Amino acid sequence: MDKFRREISVEIWVGLFVFSVLIALGIFTIVLSRDGFMKKSYTYEIFFQEVGGLSEGDNVFLRGLNIGRVSQTTLNNGDVSVFVSLNEPLTLREGYRIEVANSSLLGGKVLKIFEGPKEAPNIEAGTEIRGKLPVDVLDQLGTAVSGLQAMIDNVNAKQGTLGKLLNDDEIYNNLLAVTDDLRVLSDRLEKGEGTIGKLLKDDVVYNELETFLANASTISDRLVQGEGALGKLLSEDEVYDDLKQLMANVREVSDRLAAGEGALGELLAEDSTMSADLEKTMASLRSITESVDEGEGTLGKLVKDEALYDEASRLIKEVRAAVDDMREASPISTFSSVLFGAF
């Protein structure tokens, strides 16, 4: 009986162990396959001219998030077909970009997807999705090293600015002379000579500059606060509008003048009759003033003849005296006429 129990116990233990490990193996397999057991996946085919070492199982990133894996890579009529299995549906827009990138400095590849600008339209369904040629970092590094080597060769051959700078004594001597000049300049500055020296050493210049800056600050403050004509012009829209209206009026007037409209415009016009009339008028006026100046005519005599002036002056005085007499006699005559009028 004990032997039987022991055999049953052995079998139970072995069975439990085998069963448990097989379950663990199954879970392990599902987890490592990275395909969600009940999860829906979306498969897309992307064409590449070259994939640069991208292989099955490599991660696929969208906006920096891992959204799936490369499920298969096959050669296809001069291209490489890369099948990706994604956890999310992919919506590509015009200007999209798909590229193979290094996952780290130590190697490994990932597929990076950029959907395209947000405002761009979606690509049509059934459009062939194409990826970019991968960038080979080692190739670029090799090119950079080649360029560096060529540069070093040029420097060694005393070519170019750097080569001459490192190998040519003349440049060194020039540099030395420049250094000497700079030293002299700095000495002069130290002594306060010249404009910049004074600026550095003389407090008066500094104070004046400070005053000037303070004034400038005040002015700018006033301008900002909209004070004064210029401030108002900068800050008030009304002033600006008035000025704009004024300029429009000036422009209209100038346009009318140019078009020969109005009296002034007609006067400015080349074939204007008014201008001729004005010239004639001016000539007549000149003639009249000349006659007056020469003492011709009544007005000329009045201006030039002193006897006539005296006669006229006396006449005016007498008329004024007669008017005064009449003003003094006026109340008496008025009273008399009222009195006698009553009877």
Add this chain to the structure above:
Amino acid sequence: MCYPVRSAERTGARIIQLLHNIGHAMIMLMEAVWFSRLAFGPRSRRETMTQMYVTGIKSLPVITVVALFIGMILALQTGLELQRYGQEKYIGSAVAVVMIREMGPFMSALIIAASVGSAIAAQIGTMVVSEEVAALEVMSINPNRFLVMPRLVALVIMMPLLAVYTNILGILGGAVVGTTQLDVSFRAYMDNALDIAHNKDLYVGLLKAFIFGIIIATVACHQGFMTTEGAVGVGRSTRRSVVVSFLVILVIGYMITRLFYI
């Protein structure tokens, strides 16, 4: 006879002996494979289950300790180096890949070769020197069917299972060190561990474990049958069983890796 000739003769004899042993082991293995269809039949079932119990269940304590500490050591060593570059979160990847591809099958094979293999060699060796095996043959019982086949079946079944068990415990051991010593969160550790490893790694590891089971059973049984000279011979067979198993496991392990990863 001069020394070079004697030396060449001795070398030739050793090579012939080696080939003879290999031939004997292969014949024994083929016979055991042939009889393995009867492993769970009424006459062999009990012995097969007992061998599976001894190989699998009885080995669990030592394999548990070894697997946990292998994972912890791997995590600590790689983690300390990665910590210098601020990349300690990747210890999960390192531990998982190393355990699943190599260390899981290899360490479980070494433990089983050292414990179960040596026990098989000692048991059969004792039976040989005490002429029990001869008695079996007198009774027309094929020693390969009666002694080798149950052990072979038990080892080829239990070795892959023990390898999976070792993988899981090794990864968990690494997680213990990662979370307690290196401040790597369990989630980050597991994400990285499962991110790099693939099913191919797991199943190539299981194939290795399966082949290691065949190697351990074949070497141990063969060394047992080759036992001579009483108790001293049993000890020698036991030692040889462990040494030869280790060497063959190393060489075959390399070849399988070479076959699947290059």
